[in-house]
Amino acid sequence: MATDTHPGEHHGHHGAGRYWVIWGALLVLTLITVVTGRMHMPTFGLMLALIIATTKGALVALFFMHLSEHQGLNRLFFAVSLLFVLLMLAIPLIDLGTRYRYATPPGSQYSDMQAIDIGANAQQGRYGGNQKKPTSQEQSEAH
Amino acid sequence: MQSSASTAGAPAAPVPRLAMHFASLEVQDNAARLGMWLFLTTEILLFAGLFICYGVYRFLFPEAWAASSRSLDLTLGTVNTVVLITSSLTAALAVHYAKTGKNKAVAVQIFLTLLMAIGFLVIKYFEYHHKFEIGTLPGRYYFYEGIQLPGAPMYFTVYFCATALHGLHVVIGMVVLAFAMVRALRKGDFGPNNYTMVELGSMYWHLVDLVWIFLFPLLYLV
Known part of the structure; x- marks a missing residue:
């Protein structure tokens, strides 16, 4: 009974073998994405990783989550x-x-402004771009 | 819901428990599934927010993104992916056995799923621990000397938010499946007409897997 497979049957009962096949496919796709991901392809890498992830996600949703029969x-x-x-x-x-x-965040690829250094000193994070934290001397000179 | 007192002695043929406002058991099952899918869409959109943060900051800081992702341990990430995919398989097999009324097998498969979930969390703990030691932490807590690029702390903000939210879902999924396992052991009344609890719990687990399938290449491989 468990080995009897009827893929077209609505809400029907499939064999457990089908899940193992999907599992194998998911592992193979994981292997492919790891191998190709390590090559660090400049432009196509992200696209390929997303295509593989979408394929894996579709297998999980359609067969593990039974979306194909719902x-x-x-x-x-x-x-x-x-x-x-x-x-x-x-x-x-x-x-x-x-x-x-100039409306892009400082330090980003599309900005000419210097990055905000929030690692060294938490106070500095408040003064973005080229701005320095005003010293108390400068403030007194301005007045 | 109608209670059925005669089920305790006959686990092989459980009595379907039809709520009175449903026309038939099939309608009731479909309603439960539809509700679960509706909930899962909200979960997808919850995680989507973090994926959009990822996309936006990757667009702004491509160099920091590439450097930071290479600082992660790819081996641990790959092992975790395999563990989670395999746990999805056992969760799917649990539903398969629940439909045939093999309650012992349901409990065994869910137990295996839970074991792998714990394995996943343990590996995640080691990864987190390493990051706390070398200082690849979000925002102002970042103190890693190896990568000094604008945007690198942002990468780890996204990393920690996404993996921590995913980890929380792993824990919730474990609790849901654990309830199903206890029921399979104690009552043993899962069968062709009563497997919704295992099915919906398993669907939640597959969603956790689904999210990780996208998180893994984006965070570890870029």
Whole structure:
């Protein structure tokens, strides 16, 4: 009974073998992502890692979580949440990518200003960019 | 919910427990699943917030991101990925056995899942401990001399937020599955008509796995 497989059966019962196959596929994909990730490909690396992760995620959702056999509404919920994740990712990145250069955080790739050093002294973190913490002398001279 | 007093002696054929406002057991199961999926979408969006932080700061500080991710221990990360994927397999097998009413097997599979979850957390503890020692910590607590790049403390802010939230989910998933395991051992009434508890607990566990599948390459491999 356990070895009898009917993949098309609705809410039907599959053999346990199917889970082992998915598990094997997930391990192979993990191996691929580790090997390719260690090559540190400059532009394609992130894309490839995300494609592999999405494939693995799809296997987990469809077969381990049984999304492939659940009702359509479940799939709709899942798809809508992914749509909102993509929107949430795209909008801040479009914003940052098209910003006026001086509006980007100091020290970042798109800024000419010096980074804020918050490691050495917590007080310094309050004065960003090229600004130095005003000394008490300068303050008294200004007045 | 109708209580069934006659189930205790016959674990092989559990009585379906249908709440009176559902038309049939199938409708009840579908409603439970839909509710779980709805909850899981909120979980996905919760983690998505951290992934967006990751994306934004990676975009701003690519060099710090590359350097910091290479400071992580890839071996431990890979071992943790394999452990979590395997624990997902045993969680899926637990549902499989719950559907066939093999309650002992359900308990064994959940026990294996819990063991691997503990293994995952122990490895995570060693990784955290190492970071506290060398000083790759968020924000102003960062004191690692090896990487002095703007944005590096931000990487570890994202790292700690994401892995700690994920770790919390691991613990919650363990508690949920532990309840199912105790039930399989004590009552032993999981069967073809009564496996929702194992199924939904297992779905939660798979979500934890799903999140890690994305966290692992993004944090450790970039």
